[in-house]
Amino acid sequence: MSQPGSRGATAGLQAQNGAAAASGSPYSNGPVQNALMSSQVSAGQGYDSQLPGSYPHLMPAKSLNPFSGQSNYGGSQGSAQTLNRPPVASNPVPPSLHSGPVPQTPLPASQNPAATPMPSGSFLPGANPPLPLNWQYNYPATGSQTNHFPHVAQPAVSGTTNLTRNQQYVSPGDPSLQTSFIKSGSALPLQNPPLPTSFQPGAPPGPSPAGGPPPVRGLMSQKPPPRVVPPPSFNSSINQEATPQLTNQNPKTSRSVGYAYPSLPPGYQNTAPPSATGMPPSSLNYPSGPQAFTQTPLGANHLNASMSGLSLHPEGLRVVNLLQERNMLPSTPVQPPVPNLHEDIQKLNCNPELFRCTLTSIPQTQALLNKAKLPLGLLLHPFKDLVQLPVVTSSTIVRCRSCRTYINPFVSFLDQRRWKCNLCYRVNDVPEEFMYNPLTRVYGEPHRRPEVQNATIEFMAPSEYMLRPPQPPVYLFVLDVSHNAVETGYLNSVCQSLLDNLDLLPGNTRTKIGFITFDSTVHFYSLQEGLSQPQMLIVSDIEDVFIPMPENLLVNLNESKELVQDLLKTLPQMFTKTLETQSALGPALQAAFKLMSPTGGRMSVFQTQLPTLGVGALKPREEPNQRSSAKEIHLTPSTDFYKKLALDCSGQQVAVDLFLLSGQYSDLASLGCISRYSAGSVYYYPSYHHQHNPVQVQKLQKELQRYLTRKIGFEAVMRIRCTKGLSIHTFHGNFFVRSTDLLSLPNVNPDAGYAVQMSVEESLTDTQLVSFQSALLYTSSKGERRIRVHTLCLPVVSTLNEVFLGADVQAISGLLANMAVDRSVTASLSDARDALVNAVIDSLSAYRSSVLSSQQPGLMVPFSLRLFPLFVLALLKQKSFQTGTNARLDERIFAMCQVKNQPLVHLMLTTHPSLYRVDSLSDEGALNISDRTIPQPPILQLSVEKLSRDGAFLMDAGSVLMLWVGKNCAQNFLSQVLGVQNYASIPQTMTDLPELDTPESARTIAFITWLREQRPFFPILYVIRDESPMKAAFLQNMVEDRTESALSYYEFLLHIQQQVNK
């Protein structure tokens, strides 16, 4: 837990994420004397956070006297005891909520984006100067910091959590290492030890022992033979976290390496394994002995060679006139560009699904970057479910002594004993233990260690790095039970899903669970082991909400499982007759926060309406007439209550996930802050109703299944480092920026994406390669401290043409979308739209004026950016940024939340959907995945020109699938796939395809199933006839076509051309 004092100095140096402007907690009610509590409960009711490091003992032993405060609800709401807070005792107890690392002091104005006058032309506009309608991608010096100060790498906030402590573990060269080596050195492999018996593990460095490998070859070695990647062994356990990585069980061996498999929920099993070579290939054998490891270490001398191998396809060098070649959309999914690196480096590089850069060739100077007018940034999906993930258990995690970078495939070994950091260039010693390679069981091959062979790797953090014991998995569910909520029938779905998945919640014997419900009052449920039934406790004093019996409300799941199941079975019926229409969401959240503060954990909040009572109450402010306007809409929160509470949550390692199930305006702009700043997620089910909207029910059930069972990391922090000279200055995603480059993530989930913007602070003329490294430190649901590290390496270039050639148009579009959300909120939607268009105009103008030698007519673009105008047009028509439609405000806000929180691949699909013709699917070119044949129809342009009335077309828009059936569609498709006699008998609402015993049906279903497996959440399928109301949504996604308020693609190209050729 951090020191409150240190927070003020460091919090929110980065203001992009909206550092707290909180001036003290608005609900600083400490525990008070309570007649029911008697004098036993005074200074700590379990939500006191003043005892860092000992949270399990925070709960006082005293509890509410059962006779007075609780009663069995017995299936009837009325029987529950209402607890009114008695008058505050005369000797007030100091507020205890302030003792945690919650930011309590107002931040300087400079840290508040809204209050910061930004220099003209920056992308983070302030209110003051009139804004130019474009982005300058170089960030002003304020708040920006180069990444190479030794101190930067050290946590700037002294006491963030034990995670911070991880940054400060024993460094190489520390005497204690010697000790640890001696200790572990006793653990020589018993089989085929490659060492002479005379070798003393703790002996000072000397010649390689006989029988060991030859000394590391010179760095100038010949072309290396193909690398043999150690194949991982396979553990078939479904739950990765239950799967011990392959630590050597030999008690004498303390160092071992294994590959553990992440949890793969059904439907994820067939996700294509990461193809880039950062990952070991799939194989089921674990090397039992020394491997023919022939990888040449990458060293400084390797770099020359690396620059000679142009990997660009000749096509990539082409200049395209988009006015002549309008259809540049490939018929297969757009692939990320391959960085122009020597193949030996590239094959070790990080998988672009995890880590990618908008420019795969990094401009040497900021001046060159400015010239290109393209944004420089990274897009990350750091906690993605992986088919293979090397996990290292080692008592020595090797990091740079100066900048704390984890050793990675792109460092250079000067010799066997020294390695040079690829981020700060410091020369470090190779620790003795690192000389032993547990994979090959050979000494003296530090460059063959898995840490140096894998751009993506996970470390087990030794226990001495922890300030407090890793927190247990804690799950608290906060459920709206107002009349409106009961009407929707959602409680049934949620409770049933929980019942079904209770045993699949990630966790262990320490898992805790609890429930709070609320309407105009807040209800708690005692689930203490030994009770015959759950007991409901109602707190009606929502102005000053307190926790009636903290120790019995969050209970051990194993010990109280029957009570929990009882509650889940009863809950949906308990409120069926309620007439309570009010919603005291804010007080319920305060109560939930207090309950979770001692441990941290995940809070899942289900809300069905606008909160109306107590703190955080909101007013309707959507004006339907202005929905379509780009101005004057309420994209900013109307209160800072939710943000402040989220920051408090973040400080106590609590993340809040919000499930909004509402047909009415619920002010998601305000509510969403609770998730955004606490590193949670928002899920939105508009018009959820158990009878009227069965597809939403199906969607919620499927998505809850994923939500409840997916991997989760607790009390996490993520730090992104980059090579000296580059600077990270703006972060996008759901988190709190704790110090300049440290993101606080109370929870991390495998479905969250992040983006950062960068600038070139110092010239990179002396370097040919730069690297980026993200390190995510978290506590697994099994209570292990783990560090997941991804490292990306990219070349540096000196010419504008090379910068353009290496542009990654999807990553650029994704980063621009994130920037545009910020711009929409801080300035206006129309401002953001203009900036998007100008991003295209500026970069293509730069290309035309600075790269092209002859000024040809037309719209000339580098091949790498051939889809840039199309993707930006698609963004303009995306729900976040579109105008001229009747999009509901909450739906727009939700789309913006998605832009910020989704991994790039999903963001691109929701922006530019994939369209396929599916009435004549064939097996030609089909994929074969575990005995399933999956057709791969070509992707079509998004234009009605591509449709025909005699066909059927499937549009994959990420969160929704739309199957449009033409009026004259072949009878064969109607009967063999849809199972209907004729067009007229297609039901108006059809959201499922029948499983027919026909090859056509099998192919179609296989294809749709496969598409659904590509994403974590469940897209609903709508079958659309001509008269269907969904047809408008289908056509809305035809981004190349003209609409009433938006240009067609061709018109857009003409507009761009005019501006570029000015």
Ligand SMILES: [Zn+2]
């Ligand atoms: Zn370093």
